Structures are given as structure tokens and as C-alpha cells.
Amino acid sequence: MTIITPFTPWASLAGGILIGLASVLLMRSLGRIMGATGILSGFLMPLSREDWAWRAALLAGMATAPVVMMIATGSMPAVQVPVSTAMLLVGGFLVGLGVFFGGGCTSGHGVCGMARLSPRSFVATLTFMIATGVTVFVVRHVVGG
């Protein structure tokens, strides 16, 4: 199943800038990378109570964003899922394995690591972008086509 989505350059650019601002502010506040993987891992397996508390506050902020937007604009941002439950489960599991061993995801490597000009993050980002593109091509045009 494929859902056609409209091209939204301005909303996407504005969203990207906010993601960037949040990353810069986290570095200024705590001296840390805004990587969703690292923040979640540390939340699930905290080193100390203090370490857990800031992660919980950050995650709470993230998860209340759709509600705040709903109150401000009157509509919930779209989450359209064109894949089966099995693909969500297998995909989610692989994402968890991959980001652990790869040391980060789109936010950690793709935004913060690349912004630090880290060669490791360039390699990781290029690798997962290619792997994602190939996977989508295979799912949609080889298996499903």
C-alpha cells in the first residue's frame, strides 16, 4: 500500500530548523548530542537518578509536541502508516539492533555528527541512507511490484 504525500518544502524546512535549534540548545545546556537513540538508551538503562531525570524531561517534551500542536492549530499532525504490523515489528527490531551497534541514528549521526564534521557520522549516514533506499526499492518495486 502506498500513500501519495504532497511536497511540503516550507513546513519541512521550518521543522528541520527547529530540530537544529533543539540540537544546538541541548549542546549549550548539557553538552550533549541530540541523538534519539542515545537519549532513549540512557533512559531505559540509566546510569544514575540525575542522568535519568533529564532524559525523562526531554522525552516528555518530545511526546507532548503533537498535543501542543493540536491545541495551537486544532489538528493533530499526520502519521500515515503504509506498512503492515509485521513490517513495523521487524523494522522496529532491526532499527533497535542497528542503532545500538551503529552508535546512532538520523538525529545523532545524520544531524549532530555531521554538523561536528565527524567522518564516522558521514560514513554511518551515507550507509543507512543507501540501505534505506535499497530496502524501499526492493519492498515496493521488486517484492511488491
Next chain:
Amino acid sequence: MSGLIRLITLYAIGLLFGIGIMLSGMANPAKVLNFFDVAGTWDPSLIFVMGGALITTLIGYRFVLPRSESAATPLFDKRFHLPTNRSIDAKLVGGATVFGIGWGLAGFCPGGALPALGTGVPAVYIFTAALIAGLLVARFLAHRPFMRQPSGRAA
């Protein structure tokens, strides 16, 4: 008191990140998968997300990253916690590949899914539960003798 200000600041940063993610379309698997489907229903929007986030962070980090070890400290911490692992190895490339395959199957990445939890859409919870399972299994595997080698926790 300063502890409370710290938590409120972090909540606000999380909120900013979450609004950015929701507004950008990164939390919408249909949009994410269409970005990668160049041969089909291509939607190039995510170039603007990555571009906007990267340029903003690139510029902002120039002002907030320390120039030398002892130059400055963050507002709410005694030191910066920057990743020190610089190795480009099979673990990095293999992990990134597996992540990419998962992202291509599900359409959610961790940074997209966490803010989307607030929408209440069941698929986000299914994905996040599987993501957590994957993280825990990976951590278990990493602590087995055959995998044991010096490395930090996931950044």
C-alpha cells in the same frame, strides 16, 4: 531550584525538537518512505528537513562547542559529553546498514517515533516496543564474550 530550571529547560528543548519533527514530516512514515521511493511516488520534502537541521546545527555548534578542553562548560553540566569513538569499522557500517533496512521496512526512525508517541497512533507504539526490544537484545549480545570489545554506549 536549579535542578528544576534544568528539567524545565530540557522539557522545552524536547518540545522544540518534537514540534520540529512533527512539522517536518519525519514522524510520518508515508512521507519518509516516499522520500526514498525515487522510482515511484517520490516526495523530496525530507531534503529540506535534513538540510535545514544540518545547516542550523552546523552554524549553532560553532558558537556552543568548546574550542579547547577547558574553554567553557555547558549551562547545566560540568563538562561536554562528546562522542570519542572515531573508529570506522564493520560494527559502524553493519549497524548503519541494519538500521537502514529497518527504517526502510517500518518508515519510522527513533527520532521520528518518540515525538509521534504523543499522537496516540497505535502503530507508533508497536514500532517503539520493537525498537526497545532490539536495543535490549543488542545490549545483551554486546555483553557476551564473543562480542566484547572496547566501545561506548550508543550515541
